[in-house]
Amino acid sequence: MIELGNYNTLKILRSTRVGLFLGDADVDDLLLPNKYVPEHFEIGQELRVFCYLDQEERPVATTGTPNITRNSFAFLEVAEVNDYGAFLDWGLDKHLFVPFREQPDRMESGKRYVVYCFLDPKSQRLVASGRWWKFLDNTSLELRAGEKVELIVARRSDLGWDVIVNNKHRGLVFHNQVHRKLQTGDRLPGYIRQIREDQKLDVVLEPLGREKLEPAALKVFTLLGERGGVLHLHDKSDPQEIRQQLDMSKKTFKKAIGTLYKQKKIEIRTDGIYLVAQ
Incomplete structure (x- = not known):
């Protein structure tokens, strides 16, 4: 079939x-x-x-590769809008249709949205929905605290960032747990911090051991990981250079690297700081 x-x-x-x-x-x-x-x-x-x-x-x-498949989520650009709905560029010759009823707010040409692709039971056509949350289910969770998961950043809210967990659950990364730049549509790994009694998922972006670091130290630690384990800044670096790279004061930076050094997470050398292999 x-x-x-x-x-x-x-x-x-x-x-x-x-x-x-x-x-x-x-x-x-x-x-x-x-x-x-x-x-x-x-x-x-x-x-x-x-x-x-x-x-x-x-x-x-x-034999082409679509940017979304059935029963999955993706961040796609609107190629066209007409009297019937919006049409998404999903990498194939024919665009993917989003009916108006599946748009929480009217989609605009040239903008990108997180959507879910499914087979419409009435028309038997593939369509997409901007109401992505309808297709997530937290009633049966086979997850545990600390488990690594795959995330799609779906939307910014007052509390933090709504995320799609493992293509089937809804989670939240609180603002005070975000120490890097996030954008809607980002795909990245995360970790289950807590499963609440109401089955809501609290998610963090770093392994649970790292979240014990205070925010400035975690920010430096995360940036070190993104830059191959080396950051050419140290306690004698120009304050403006520190501000440009980390958006923090020199005083805060020195405190952060002091914390990381005490926890034996970094080495401080004459040309910068280096991650210590764990």
Whole structure:
């Protein structure tokens, strides 16, 4: 059975002037247009292809890579808006439709939004929804405190950042736990800090041992990790240079590296500070 919106492994059944026709036990007429046909192929060979509906609403295959698949989330740009809804650029020839009913606020051309892709049960077409939170479920959590998870940053709120956890749960990173620049659509690892009695997830961006660091020390520690373990700043660096790189005063910086040094997380050398292998 061909699954629209996902990758399918199908056999090459025949070659025609318009492309290859692929199939499996249930389908024998799925077209792979000429522009996607590999240079070398054999009848009977299996191909892994993505399946969706073309401009004529016919099932079609592509060897192209979409930016979102069925039952998943992504941060996509609006290519066009018309009287029916918005159309997202998801990396394929035909844009992905977002009906007005699936837009919490009217989408605008050129802007990017976190969306969820699903098969509409009425039309049997792939559509997207900007109401991403509807597709998350925290009623059955198989997670534990400290566990590493994959995050998509979905939205900034008064409390912090709403995040999508492992493509299926909703979590929150509180503002006071954020020590790096975040933007909607960012994909990054995180860690479960707490599972509340109401099944809400508190998430942090650093392993739980690191969050015990005070904010300035954690900021320096995080930046060291992002820069390959070295930061060419030290206690004799120009205050303006420290401000430019870390957005903190020299006094705060010296206190931060003092904390990291006492915890044996860094070495202080003449040319800067270095992470100590843990």
